[in-house]
Every structure is written in structure tokens, then in C-alpha cells.
Amino acid sequence: MRKHYQIEIAENAKNLLYIPAEVQGNVKRIAYGTLAVELHGITHPKGKNILLISEDIAAKLRLPNLKTPLHLFLHEQTLYLGPLVGIFTSGFTPFPLRPIGERSLFFSKLLSVEKLVGAHAFIFGEEHIDWENGTIDGLFYLERGWQKITVPFPNVIYDRLPNRRSEKKVNNLNVKERLQKEYLIPWYNPGFFNKMDVYERLQQDPASAVYLPETHPFTSFSMIEKMLTNYGHVFIKPINGSLGFGIHQIIFDRESQAYFCRYRERDGENKLRKYQTLEALFKHVFKSRSLPHMLVQQGIHSLRVNKQTVDFRIHTNKDNEGNWQITAIAAKVASPGSVTTHINNGGMIKTMQEVFNSPEQEEEAVKKLKKACLTLSHALETYMEGIIGEIGFDMGIDRDGNVWLFEANSKPGRSIFKHPHLKAFDLLTRRLSLDFSIFLTEQTIINPEEVFK
Structure with missing residues (x-):
């Protein structure tokens, strides 16, 4: 240590x-x-x-x-x-007790681990930067609560912008470019992953490709028909979606020669509708959606618990030696009739022990998932741009025991940590998200050509 x-x-x-x-x-x-x-x-x-x-x-x-x-x-x-770690975000408010609105609690918990890590960490946005003097009015979380302290530009910056919209704002893009290029400050976890981009890049790595369900950008009904023939069901997903919003499952029933579509309405109600043709299904269900921004993914016959679909959330983080670690693993069980296991769709978080019948089954599943996610983490680090320090994976295991990647998230949500038996994972993921800054700081000092290559 x-x-x-x-x-x-x-x-x-x-x-x-x-x-x-x-x-x-x-x-x-x-x-x-x-x-x-x-x-x-x-x-x-x-x-x-x-x-x-x-x-x-x-x-x-x-x-x-x-x-x-x-x-x-x-x-x-x-x-x-x-290291002095700047955590870059947006959405600041004028309220001292909740300076980042609803996310203030998350950031206070993140900063609370700085003594364990051995770092000074603060939150800032583009409005807190004094370019002329090379300082930032950073928000620190101390025993007395939030306090603004003027500090130099940091050794490293951890990107915690909340969404793609804030990421694309010109002011935020300018801050990122200037701090990286003019001040040579490493910036880790930049950008939200694009699902098709992740899939196409991971296909280049043979060790990762085995975990990828067949996935294509939406081009035609004939392509969907072919995949339905091969797999029985497919998922239609927004390329840049998150939290399970906009995901539809299409099922072809060979006996009735009918198409079924399972999805969640905007009001939160789960729907299962039947259509005689694929064209009729799309005309009704997708009439207000932009199909060129959707992808089609092979349906996987996932494990079930009490007839409810189960998939898995695994977090990986880089530690203070720059090595990937598995930092959290949990199961997510879909609610009846739901197309996804997401919590906002009624899904439930379970420990691995709660969803497997025996310690042997649990041990085998954990071993497979850990191996897959470490392999995928190394591949994403190799094939994606920027410095990646944490990833959240949504993984599946089919009825034959094969492991599948459903989604990779560069800024993973933390809903699994609401489970009372996953609190240790919560602390570990927070600690390692700052721990990685120690490695980056040392590398920037000693081997800057490795950081900025």
C-alpha cells in the first residue's frame, strides 16, 4: 500500500x-x-x-x-x-447546503473517502475557474459541511458531468480542451459510451468478441426478420440511451406467426402488444421515435428466478497501481412484465447469494463474470479514447452458462448500493475512483509521455 x-x-x-x-x-x-x-x-x-x-x-x-x-x-x-483532485461537473445551485442539487449527497459521500485515499479532492465547474491566476474556487466537503476554498489547478481531473447534454456544452468542452492541452492535466473518465461504438471496437479484440451478442444499427425490417428467425427475440435500444429508457423487446411466435412487443410507456406502465406484421408493430410502437438512432441486439435467453429475468451489474475500477479490480458485483431481477431489470422499471437488487441455489453455482457464476469484465475492461482501455478509470457492466448469463455483455457504462449508476449487504462495495468503488488519481499523478510527474501518448 x-x-x-x-x-x-x-x-x-x-x-x-x-x-x-x-x-x-x-x-x-x-x-x-x-x-x-x-x-x-x-x-x-x-x-x-x-x-x-x-x-x-x-x-x-x-x-x-x-x-x-x-x-x-x-x-x-x-x-x-x-494528489490534488478536481472533480468536474455541472448543475451548481446557489444553495450552500446543496450546492450541486440532488447530487450533493453523492458528491459528499465521494469526497468523504479522501482521508482513506490520501488526497485533497474538490468539486468544480467552469464558473469556478480563474484562468488569469491559475486557481479554482473549489467546493470541499469538510466536517462543517461544504466550503469553498481557492486552490491551484489540480494534478488530475475526474469527469463527473451528469449527462450527454452537459458534456456537449461549448463551455465544458473548452474547459476540458484547455486544461488538457495548455496545462497538461490528465482527465479521466471522459465521455459517455455510445453502444454501437463500444460494440464495434470490442469486436476487434478476439478475447472480448465472445461476450458480444449480435448487434446492428437499425437499417431494415428484413434484418430484424432474419435475427428473429435466428434468436426468437431481439431488443431495440437507443444508441445513446441510459437507465433502460426506450428499450423494446420484439418476440416472434412461430406457432401463431405473430409479433409481440414488450416495452414500458412513458407513464411507467409495462405493455405487451400483439401484431400480425412487423411493419404494423413499428408503425404503432415506433411512430414517434427516430429509428436511425436505434440499434437491434440479439435476444438472450437469460437465467430466471421465479420466472423473472436476472442479469448482473459489475463495477471495475483502476487502483492506485493502475491495475483493474472488480469492485462490485450484484444481481438485478426484473419485475413481472418488465422489459429490463432497471430499478426505475421496478427491478430489484439482490446479492449473488440470493439468486443462486448453491454456493457452487454462485462461485461458478462469479468466476465467469469477473473474468469477462476484467477482459472487457482491458479491451475498452485499449480501443476507446481517453483515460478510463471505472466502468459499469450490465452482463447476462444464458441458460447454457454463457456470459454476455449487454451494456458498458463509463459513468455507472449506483442504485445497486442501496442494498444493505452491498455497502462495502459502495465504499470500495468510491475509494478506488479517487485512488486511481494517485497513479495518474505519479505517472504525470515521472512518465508524462505514457499518460499523454
């Missing part, structure tokens, strides 16, 4: 830097975020493993006295304190 050190600020001292006794090396410069000060550091005279810095130097660095231990990175006689 990487070590972090307590930082103490000496109020009645000038131009002073004592470095921890076990940190070996000549220090002529100290840096915090993107600010640095020329200063000769000496080993702590009492042999303590703390970093003591005088108040005047802390002020020049804009180093807040947060009582949070930090990592120290010594490279070419510069001692870097950090």
Missing part, C-alpha cells in the same frame, strides 16, 4: 520545510497542484515522519490546512504534495 503523510503548517515560522525522515533525497522545490515554490527542504530534525511547512510557503502554494494526509512524490529535486 502506498504511504501518505500528515501535513502540518507552522504558523510562526518562515521559509521552512521539514520533510519526513523516511523520505530520502535532495529537495529544492515543493509543488502543490500546478503551483511550485523554490525552497530547500531538510529532514525533520526530530526524525518524525510528517511534513512540516511554514505558513508563508503554504500560502504561496495555496495549500489549505485540511488535516488530511497526502502522498509525497519526489522527482528531480521537486517534492510534489498530492
